[in-house]
Amino acid sequence: MTSIDPFIAELLAEGEISVTGRLVDASNASLYADVSLGDASRKIIYKPIAGERPLWDFPDGTLADREVAAYKLSEALGLHVVPHTILRDGPYGLGMVQLWIEQDEDFDLLAFAQSRDERLRAMVIFDAIINNTDRKFGHILLDGANLLGCDHGVTFHEEPKLRTVLWQFCGEEFSPSDCTIVERAAALDFSFIADHITESEIVALQERIGELLESGRFPMPSDEWPAVPWPPF
Numbered sequence: 001m002t003s004i005d006p007f008i009a010e011l012l013a014e015g016e017i018s019v020t021g022r023l024v025d026a027s028n029a030s031l032y033a034d035v036s037l038g039d040a041s042r043k044i045i046y047k048p049i050a051g052e053r054p055l056w057d058f059p060d061g062t063l064a065d066r067e068v069a070a071y072k073l074s075e076a077l078g079l080h081v082v083p084h085t086i087l088r089d090g091p092y093g094l095g096m097v098q099l100w101i102e103q104d105e106d107f108d109l110l111a112f113a114q115s116r117d118e119r120l121r122a123m124v125i126f127d128a129i130i131n132n133t134d135r136k137f138g139h140i141l142l143d144g145a146n147l148l149g150c151d152h153g154v155t156f157h158e159e160p161k162l163r164t165v166l167w168q169f170c171g172e173e174f175s176p177s178d179c180t181i182v183e184r185a186a187a188l189d190f191s192f193i194a195d196h197i198t199e200s201e202i203v204a205l206q207e208r209i210g211e212l213l214e215s216g217r218f219p220m221p222s223d224e225w226p227a228v229p230w231p232p233f
Contacts (some may be wrong), residue, residue, distance in 0.1 A: 008084055011037045012097055017046055017090045028052045028063065028153065033090075035097070043102070045150075048095035055154070057161075062197075063153030064096035069196035070130055070152035071098075076192060077184055079122050083141070083148055087196075101141045101148055113137050116168055119147040124166050125174075125181050128219050129209055130155040134229045135164035156197045158204040162219060163229045169218040179216065185209045 015037035023030040029051020035044050052063050064087055071085035083099040090097065103109075113120070126149075127135050133154040141148040154161075174182065186209050190202050197205075212219070221227030 007040070008042065008099060009086075011035060011040055011042060012044065012084060012086055012099060013088060015041070017044070017097070019046065019091055029092075031092075032100070043100035045098045045100055046090050046092075046095055047098075047153075048090060048092035050093050051095075052153075057159075058154060058157065064094070065196035066155050067096045067098065067152045069193040070155055072193050072196075073130065073185075073188075073190075074126060076188055077126070077181060079126055079181065081123050081126055081147060081149055082152065083143075083150060096153075098150065101143050101150070103141060107142055109137055109140060109142075112142070113140050113165060114168065117147075120166060121169060121175070121178055122181060123147060123149055124164070124169055124218060125178055125212070127164055127166070128162060128212060129182075129185055129205070131157050131161055131204075131208060133157065133161040133163045135166060136229050136232055137165050138233045156201045156205060158201055160222065161225065162222070163225075163227060165228055165232050167221055167227065170220050172218050174216050174218070178218075182209060182212045186213055 012035055015035035017033050017035050019031045019033045021032040023032060029048055031046045033044050033046045034041050047064055049061050049064050052061060054060050068085050068087045071082040074080060074082040083101050085096060085098040087094065088097050132152065134151060139149050139151045141150060190205065194202065
């Protein structure tokens with residue numbers, strides 16, 4: 001796992017954004033773009049807040065902030081499982097900007113996501129902490145040997161809403177490295193994401209971490225709501 005290159009951080013924050021296309025399968029406006037600064041450029045995803053579709057269970061206009069909060073928490077935990085993500089102005093207003101991760105077409109995503117690869121354990125714990133309601137197969141990325149995830153807009157809800165395709169570890173006892181992640185999360189004060197989610201959502205976040213710490217096990221699917229997002233891709 002590696003953290004972001006400082007130059008990439010500067011490029012995403014300061015570069016000029018040029019939209020080149022749109023991801024048509026996305027429910028919210030997800031724009032494929034280039035960001036350029038001097039002679040350097042990278043591919044990005046730009047999700048303007050103005051293009052967010054209203055949801056019945058999440059406040060309007062908050063999905064971009066939740067994506068940024070997920071990135072910041074991933075970094076604070078030393079997991080680096082979210083591509084570099086910021087909130088900035090763009091051609092269609094304020095929105096989320098995230099580094100695009102190119103995928104190997106020969107990579108068998110479905111087989112990998114259903115495996116017991118050790119790299120998936122940290123992502124499962126991360127999703128439980130942020131209360132991810134939408135971990136689909138298509139939201140799992142491999143950048144070389146580094147496992148990453150995208151599309152964290154529907155996260156940090158106060159109510160339990162964990163929905164994921166990654167249930168292969170459910171009920172298992174945490175390993176020492178798993179425990180380290182949860183213990184590290186329990187030690188955070190979350191002031192670094194206070195501008196992105198509400199105070200009550202931070203309280204719920206702390207409670208989820210406490211429950212994981214107490215149980216010492218991977219969460220089980222709920223019998224009160226769908227445990228797998230639909231469609232799963």
